[in-house]
Amino acid sequence: MSDSELKVEKITRGIVIDHIKVGNGLKIFNKLNLGELGKAIALLINVPSSKMGRKDIIKISDVLDLDLAMLVLIDPDITLDYIDEGKVIKKIKLELPNTVRGLLKCRNARCITSAESYLESIFYLVDSSSRTYCCHYCDEFLKV
């Protein structure tokens, strides 16, 4: 079966996570626990893209209020299309958040977060061009 024969219907209401780097689609699907969402979801892997050559896409129907801001930590190039009544009502290119709580792990073996497991990790963005964060506790840099 060729690429052109694989068609997935447009959604009339929901979110399209687009421009996902090939291989990250399944990662994002699992990270968001989309299998448990109870909605119709399409995960498209390795589809042709004029900009990227190949890409992954996730379409989530009937949901407009998912918090997806942290996806940029997995894939910096993704875009979000919010669709209602068949039209794109909002298009978002995600930016790195200034503060990330609980998602990143400090790589400094001497950091207190490696010893006290109840501590929620906290990272602050120090340089968006190099995608560098800094650990709140030990000041160790982390590139995402």
Added chain:
Amino acid sequence: MIKKLVNPLDLSIQEYQHLFETGKTIYESPQNFTQLANSKILATLFYEPSTRTRMSFESAMFRLGGKVLSMADTSSSSVAKGESLADTIKTISNYVDIIVIRHPKDGSAEVAVKYSSVPVINAGDGAHHHPTQTLTDLFTLYMYRGKVSNNSFGFCGDLKYGRTVHSLITTLARYPEVNYYLISPEELQLPQHIKNSVLEVNPKATFNETSQMEEVLPNLDVLYMTRIQRERFFNEDDYLRLKDTFILDKNKVNMMKKDALIMHPLPRVSEITYEVDDDPRAIYFEQAKLGMYIRMALISLMLGLNTNR
């Protein structure tokens, strides 16, 4: 009132100046402050070995008329039973008015601040910060020179892991006309992120790096010697190879300016020979003494005590 001192940059230049003036007043007339912290209790929680820092804090508190509760050996405390740092701090802060903590993990003092109901002073968190050593170093300069600015500083030894060096270098960046001479083996050079921190605050700062201390000794107003710290190495062979790289002896001291200052956070191992101790430029033991007086000023400030007497 200042609730925490975790990072030397937690204090403004004005607060440093206020502490220097208070420390000097206490140093000159300690008899006026013997009852200042009467009825106050300070806890020293030391999760790793320390002699001078812990005793300096405890002596400072006693000299202010306060009392001290000390946990100097974690093997005989609740820590040995597996208690978390958060629970220890929550509990201890019920008993005391101020906590001093030393802990081997980077960022531990920030955790203590989070869970404490009383002011917290970081007495060293891993290889991260040691702000009261910085305070001591700056106070020593203030007492000897009347100012911190307009000095050429040489930092010698372990510039990679040495927290006292990192803290002092980043804090000095806030003062004008400070030049840095960095003397270390290649493996122990100052990390780039520390240089970046300095340049953010002071874009005109210059770093002269060398592995030959003789090259730069004549240029220095202050030589800050440090020990190569065994506990910061993961590999014992690396420590043994590097530990005696720089030794300051009488011949090298003779290459320095007549009014230069030789400082060291102590303890010394072999990096300064004993013959240097008699040189008037060697002020490291006086520096340790001044550390106690500036800690008296700091404790007073953080307890909100009135030192204007």
